[in-house]
Amino acid sequence: MPKCKHCNKDIQFIKTATGKICPVNTESLSDEELSAISTVIFNPKIHKTHFIDCPAAERFRK
């Protein structure tokens, strides 16, 4: 399972509707989504981007 290299939290990389890759907290994904992670499209109402709570988020944005 991927981990954030900055804070070591469990994360998954999923696609957004625009085709970008976004890191999200694993805990915000359902078991069904985790079993088919490559098909999941980021939904801001459901998925929690790891940018929000990563202590190193400032480095992500650069």
Ligand SMILES: [Zn+2]
């Ligand atoms: Zn992090």
